[in-house]
Ligand SMILES: [Zn+2]
């Protein structure tokens with residue numbers, strides 16, 4: 001699994017560490033950010049937020065778009 005951003009930068013032999021949760025492209029350690037995310041869980045009729053944070057992988061491009 002090659003990182004999409006690395007392919008764009010002529011480094012096709014990089015190793016992807018995950019899939020961006022926003023765009024679905026493979027991304028590597030250099031181009032990805034792993035962010036903590038709150039997890040909603042069902043709690044009877046309502047929903048509550050778990051005390052433990054989950055995580056999600058976002059690529060550099062999507063992270064920049066989220067911050068813009
Ligand atoms: Zn990369």
Ligand SMILES: [Zn+2]
Pocket residue numbers: 020021022023024025058059060061062063
């Ligand atoms: Zn992305």
